[in-house]
Amino acid sequence: MYNTEILVIGGGPAGLKASLSAAEKGALVTLVERDGHLGGQLVKQTHMFFGSKAQYASERGFNIATKLGGQVAAHPRINVLKNATALGYYEDGVVSLEVEKRFETISFRAMIMATGAQENTLLFPNCELPGIYGAGAVQTLMNVHGVVPGRRVAMVGAGNIGVIVSYQLLQAGVQVPAIIEALPEIGAYHVHASKVRRMGVPIYTSHTVLTAHGRERVEKITYAQIDQNRQPLPGTERELEVDVLCIAVGLTPLTEILFQAGCRMDYIPELGGHVPLRSDTFETSVPGIFIAGDAGGIEEASAAMVEGSIAGLCAAAKLGYGLDAYPGALAAARRELDALRNGPAGKHIRSGLEKLAAPGEVKG
Amino acid sequence: MLSRSGVPTKKQLEAVKPAPERLAQGPVVIVECFQEIPCDPCYTSCKSGCFLPFEDINDLPRMDLDQCNGCGTCIGACPGLAIFMVDETYSETEALVTIPWEFRPLPVEGSEVTGLDREGKALIPVTVRKVRPSARKNGAYLLTLVVPKEYAFEVRSIKN
Numbered sequence: 093m094y095n096t097e098i099l100v101i102g103g104g105p106a107g108l109k110a111s112l113s114a115a116e117k118g119a120l121v122t123l124v125e126r127d128g129h130l131g132g133q134l135v136k137q138t139h140m141f142f143g144s145k146a147q148y149a150s151e152r153g154f155n156i157a158t159k160l161g162g163q164v165a166a167h168p169r170i171n172v173l174k175n176a177t178a179l180g181y182y183e184d185g186v187v188s189l190e191v192e193k194r195f196e197t198i199s200f201r202a203m204i205m206a207t208g209a210q211e212n213t214l215l216f217p218n219c220e221l222p223g224i225y226g227a228g229a230v231q232t233l234m235n236v237h238g239v240v241p242g243r244r245v246a247m248v249g250a251g252n253i254g255v256i257v258s259y260q261l262l263q264a265g266v267q268v269p270a271i272i273e274a275l276p277e278i279g280a281y282h283v284h285a286s287k288v289r290r291m292g293v294p295i296y297t298s299h300t301v302l303t304a305h306g307r308e309r310v311e312k313i314t315y316a317q318i319d320q321n322r323q324p325l326p327g328t329e330r331e332l333e334v335d336v337l338c339i340a341v342g343l344t345p346l347t348e349i350l351f352q353a354g355c356r357m358d359y360i361p362e363l364g365g366h367v368p369l370r371s372d373t374f375e376t377s378v379p380g381i382f383i384a385g386d387a388g389g390i391e392e393a394s395a396a397m398v399e400g401s402i403a404g405l406c407a408a409a410k411l412g413y414g415l416d417a418y419p420g421a422l423a424a425a426r427r428e429l430d431a432l433r434n435g436p437a438g439k440h441i442r443s444g445l446e447k448l449a450a451p452g453e454v455k456g
Numbered sequence: 457m458l459s460r461s462g463v464p465t466k467k468q469l470e471a472v473k474p475a476p477e478r479l480a481q482g483p484v485v486i487v488e489c490f491q492e493i494p495c496d497p498c499y500t501s502c503k504s505g506c507f508l509p510f511e512d513i514n515d516l517p518r519m520d521l522d523q524c525n526g527c528g529t530c531i532g533a534c535p536g537l538a539i540f541m542v543d544e545t546y547s548e549t550e551a552l553v554t555i556p557w558e559f560r561p562l563p564v565e566g567s568e569v570t571g572l573d574r575e576g577k578a579l580i581p582v583t584v585r586k587v588r589p590s591a592r593k594n595g596a597y598l599l600t601l602v603v604p605k606e607y608a609f610e611v612r613s614i615k616n
Contacts, residue, residue: 283536285462292576435514
């Protein structure tokens with residue numbers, strides 16, 4: 093059995109920052125990462141990040157992964173377990189792991205859940221045809237393995253992921269004949285949308301994919317305009333020949349272990365699904381289990397990094413580390429997070445968090 | 457409408473167009489940033505005082521365009537690739553338009569490419585005058601194009 097003071101599950105932006113901030117305060121940290129490399133989704137992000145200097149603005153995601161991953165790997169108080177999947181949480185406070193194909197267990201005094209999110213899928217006739225990918229898979233193929241998914245890709249979803257992956261496809265020399273979005277407005281930052289528009293990619297808002305066609309693989313799609321009730325408008329159907337259909341219709345927090353641990357959860361659509369209730373120190377209703385990043389609500393990587401720093405700080409403080417500077421450091425990090433969420437772009441997440449009760453509160 | 461099409465409206469673009477007197481003085485940035493998002497590298501990268509301090513990181517950038525010296529640092533720092541530069545003093549009939557660029561292979565200096573508008577429509581042949589890496593050294597490049605003056609506020613991309 094492994095033993096650690098703070099177990100961090102997930103080596104993406106939130107988990108990396110959580111590990112660094114807890115270890116810098118003096119705690120012994122074990123970081124568990126499912127993949128063979130650190131960085132989570134950051135390794136696939138070739139675009140420059142928004143935010144400010146504190147969140148690495150103007151740097152590309154994969155460079156941030158290299159930077160933070162390097163700091164984590166070099167830190168004497170952080171033990172990294174790669175190719176390690178957290179399997180389950182046991183009542184006696186032990187987490188089971190598959191590490192390099194071996195079964196292991198780990199005990200800890202505090203745990204930070206930074207498991208991130210999984211992609212949502214879309215149901216339509218023939219949606220199971222080969223050639224229909226999630227945007228994450230397309231990014232992995234292209235940006236991790238250097239393989240283009242096809243020659244002509246239609247994108248479903250004009251949120252940040254759909255528009256960013258469309259741009260990455262263009263950069264890889266792949267045609268993107270359409271971005272299809274069911275909502276009446278583009279969810280992506282408008283500057284991202286403008287980037288693909290001026291490369292000639294049309295964005296069809298209030299449209300949806302009706303069906304995919306093909307025998308062995310997707311060869312064509314039918315899409316149409318939809319009304320306010322998301323019903324297709326007769327006569328607006330159009331066909332598009334493609335060899336790949338890429339689905340980018342949002343993310344859902346990965347929370348299985350939180351459920352298993354008995355954390356109080358609530359369904360908050362603005363946060364992407366079931367998320368744990370948490371205190372203002374990011375502690376869930378189960379003492380010693382903290383939350384950071386998309387696992388607690390879908391948001392930008394810049395916010396995930398700040399949340400990770402806060403959770404690391406608070407988990408370390410719970411174990412008695414870094415208490416001198418704790419109030420000041422916590423207040424500063426909170427201000428940073430609040431500033432990111434303060435504008436119109438943060439309205440969604442603010443309203444989601446408002447709905448989410450603190451762990452001690454009884455919701456009416 | 458920008459939020460439905462991804463293309464800024466004429467009204468939005470008019471609001472960020474420098475005054476004719478300023479354009480007559482030389483290169484100046486055009487900041488096509490119309491949505492309040494948490495982002496401030498334009499301000500933090502600018503060394504000439506053109507971008508005014510942000511009160512809130514979600515603010516739209518505010519500029520004192522008289523301070524812009526045409527260095528182009530902000531163009532390569534803007535994560536949204538939303539900053540361009542126009543120099544109307546280049547010649548009688550042509551302006552220099554500088555755009556951020558993240559595609560490879562890079563166009564060759566001196567070559568003729570097609571200037572595209574904000575919808576990616578082919579507008580007019582333009583000459584690539586200069587290709588340089590952004591000051592941030594983050595893989596972005598700045599392309600400076602020779603564009604007929606009447607297209608200086610239309611050409612925002614190229615096809616090479």
